[in-house]
Amino acid sequence: MSETGEPVTPKSWRVDEEYSTAQVAVLVGLRGKTARMTYLRYERGENDVPLEIVAQVEKLSGGKVTYRGWLAAQREYRAAHPRRERAAA
Numbered sequence: 001m002s003e004t005g006e007p008v009t010p011k012s013w014r015v016d017e018e019y020s021t022a023q024v025a026v027l028v029g030l031r032g033k034t035a036r037m038t039y040l041r042y043e044r045g046e047n048d049v050p051l052e053i054v055a056q057v058e059k060l061s062g063g064k065v066t067y068r069g070w071l072a073a074q075r076e077y078r079a080a081h082p083r084r085e086r087a088a089a
Helices: 010-016 021-027 035-044 051-060 067-080
Strands: none
Touching: 010 021, 010 035, 010 067, 021 035, 021 051, 035 067, 051 067
16 A cells, blocks of 8 residues: 555556566566566556466565555556447447
């Protein structure tokens, strides 16, 4: 939790610690050519994050980033990018 009581998002922790998305991707065990983008999509809240990644980041952050931080990031992303309703066919 931050000093204000708000959950610490994965991105705010990563930026504060001066990690790149590629570095965190490797630290949490993501591999391959798309590892950085995969982690970035999790961090933004664009894709649902696996619990294994949540646990790894919580461990790396010393408990600063919890599942609440991931949910906050997901809410922010979804509020900024609402799904369009499909037109009835």
